[in-house]
Amino acid sequence: MQIKRITIENFQSHVKTVIEPAPVGQLTALTGQSDTGKTAVIRALRWVFYNTWDASYMRHGAKFARVTVEYEDGTKVIRERSRSGSANFYEIIWPDGNKTHLARFGGTVPLEVREITGVSPMTVADMDININLAEQGEPWFLGRPVSAPARAKVLGKLAGTEEVDMAARGVATDILRGRQEEKKLVTELAGLDEQIRKFDYLPEMAEHIEEIEKVLVRARETQGRRDKLVQLRRMLLALDTSIEAARTVIQRWQYIELAEHVVSDMEKVKERNSTLQKLAQRLRDAEDGIGQSSAVIKKYVGLQGAEEEIKKASAQADRRERLLKLKIALCSADQGIRAATATMNRWTGVELAGEYADRGQKIGERRAVVARLGSLLKQIDAAIQKNEIARCRWAQAGESEELLFKAVVVREKRTVISGLALKLRNLDNDARKARDAAFYWEQRVGDLEGAYRDELTALGRCPVCGGDIDIQRLKEVV
Incomplete structure (x- = not known):
C-alpha cells in the first residue's frame, strides 16, 4: 500500500x-x-x-x-x-x-x-534482517558484513530452498524425536508387561470377587435380618419385664377372691347388725311402756273406773305378749350377733375389706390386662422359638461381616487395577501412533530428498557455493 x-x-x-x-x-x-x-x-x-x-x-x-x-x-x-x-x-x-x-x-x-x-524483519536461519530501510552510508543487505553461510541462506530463502532445508531438518528432528519416543515407549511397554505379569492372578481374583459380592449381598440380607432380630429381642426383653411385673402384681393379689367373699359376708353381717340394733331399740321402748303401765295400774288400784283400767290392763297384757315375742326375737338376734362376732373374730383385720373392695375393682381391671398380656406372652414365646431357629440358621453372621470387609478391600484393589489397565491401553495407543508417525516421516524424508535433488538438478548451480551441479556427487550427498 x-x-x-x-x-x-x-x-x-x-x-x-x-x-x-x-x-x-x-x-x-x-x-x-x-x-x-x-x-x-x-x-x-x-x-x-x-x-x-x-x-x-x-x-x-x-x-x-x-x-x-x-x-x-x-x-x-x-x-x-x-x-x-x-x-x-x-x-x-x-x-x-x-x-x-x-x-x-x-x-x-x-x-x-x-x-x-x-x-x-525477514527471518533467515534465526537471523532477523531489516531490508526495507537502510541508514545513511549503509550498503544493501547482501553487502553488509555478514558471513558467507548467512548470505547463502538468504539466497536460499529467495530461491525457495530454505523451506526445503527447514522441512528436512524438521523431519530429521521429528524422526529422531519419534525414534527416541519409540525407544522410550518400548522400554515403558516392557516395564508395563512386567507389571502386567504381576497381575496374572486378576482373572481368578475377579471370579473370587464375584463370589464375594454374592456373599456380600447375602451378608447384607443377613445383617438386615439380624437388625430385625435385635429389635425383636429388645421388644422381648421389655415384654419379659412387663410380664414379671404383672406376675408380681398377680402374686400380690392372689387372695382377691377370698377377700371378695369376706367383703360379701361383712356386708351381710352389717345388715343383720343394723336389724338387731333396730329390734333392741324397739324392745327397750316396749319395756319402758310396760313399766309405765305397771305404775299406772298400781296408782289406780281400788279407784273408781277400775273397769276402764282393766280394759287398759288387758290392752297392756296384749302389748306385753307382743313384747315377749319381741324379746324372743331379740334373743335370737343376740345369738346371731354372737355368731357374727365369732365370725368377725375369726376374720380379724376384715375391717380393711372396704379398702380391699375398692382395690378389688382395680385388680379386676388389671386381671383383664394380665389376661391380654398372657395371650401376648404366648405369641411372643412362639416368635422367640421361631427367631431362635433363624438365629441358629444365621450363626455364621460374624464370618459374613469379615467377608464383607475383605470384599471392600478387594473392590478398592480392583479400582486401582482398572486404572492401571486404562493407563496401559493409553500407552499402547500412544506407541501405535508413534510407530505410524515414524513410518510416515521415513517415507516423507525420501520424497523430500528426491524433490530436493530434482530441484537442484533443474537449477544446474548450487545456491550455496555457486558451482555447477555434479549428478554423481549430488547422489552421494542427497
Whole structure:
C-alpha cells in the first residue's frame, strides 16, 4: 500500500514536518545542508516500522514526539511517546473514522500495524534482517558484513530452498524425536508387561470377587435380618419385664377372691347388725311402756273406773305378749350377733375389706390386662422359638461381616487395577501412533530428498557455493 503523507512532530530538529512522497514509479529525494534533519526522517520511519527508540529522538523542550503515516486508502498509523514515557502507544485511524489504540507491546511492533505497513524483519536461519530501510552510508543487505553461510541462506530463502532445508531438518528432528519416543515407549511397554505379569492372578481374583459380592449381598440380607432380630429381642426383653411385673402384681393379689367373699359376708353381717340394733331399740321402748303401765295400774288400784283400767290392763297384757315375742326375737338376734362376732373374730383385720373392695375393682381391671398380656406372652414365646431357629440358621453372621470387609478391600484393589489397565491401553495407543508417525516421516524424508535433488538438478548451480551441479556427487550427498 502506497504512503500518501508523512507527518513528523517534535522529532529531533523537526517541529512539524509534512512530507508527501512521489507517486509509484518516481523517486523522492531529500536535499539540504548537514544537520537539517534528513537522517531524522529515516529514523522517524524506523521508529514507526521497527519500534526503535532513543531518548535523543525527543526534541528539546517538547512534551511528546509523534510520527503519522497516512496511506492512500485513508488509513493512518500514529506512533506517539511522551517525554516521561507514561504515554507510549500506536494508534490506527481507519477510513471509516474508527480508532484502535495499541499499548503495552514491549519492544516489538503490534501485528495490526505490521499488517497495514507490510514492513517486518525477514527471518533467515534465526537471523532477523531489516531490508526495507537502510541508514545513511549503509550498503544493501547482501553487502553488509555478514558471513558467507548467512548470505547463502538468504539466497536460499529467495530461491525457495530454505523451506526445503527447514522441512528436512524438521523431519530429521521429528524422526529422531519419534525414534527416541519409540525407544522410550518400548522400554515403558516392557516395564508395563512386567507389571502386567504381576497381575496374572486378576482373572481368578475377579471370579473370587464375584463370589464375594454374592456373599456380600447375602451378608447384607443377613445383617438386615439380624437388625430385625435385635429389635425383636429388645421388644422381648421389655415384654419379659412387663410380664414379671404383672406376675408380681398377680402374686400380690392372689387372695382377691377370698377377700371378695369376706367383703360379701361383712356386708351381710352389717345388715343383720343394723336389724338387731333396730329390734333392741324397739324392745327397750316396749319395756319402758310396760313399766309405765305397771305404775299406772298400781296408782289406780281400788279407784273408781277400775273397769276402764282393766280394759287398759288387758290392752297392756296384749302389748306385753307382743313384747315377749319381741324379746324372743331379740334373743335370737343376740345369738346371731354372737355368731357374727365369732365370725368377725375369726376374720380379724376384715375391717380393711372396704379398702380391699375398692382395690378389688382395680385388680379386676388389671386381671383383664394380665389376661391380654398372657395371650401376648404366648405369641411372643412362639416368635422367640421361631427367631431362635433363624438365629441358629444365621450363626455364621460374624464370618459374613469379615467377608464383607475383605470384599471392600478387594473392590478398592480392583479400582486401582482398572486404572492401571486404562493407563496401559493409553500407552499402547500412544506407541501405535508413534510407530505410524515414524513410518510416515521415513517415507516423507525420501520424497523430500528426491524433490530436493530434482530441484537442484533443474537449477544446474548450487545456491550455496555457486558451482555447477555434479549428478554423481549430488547422489552421494542427497
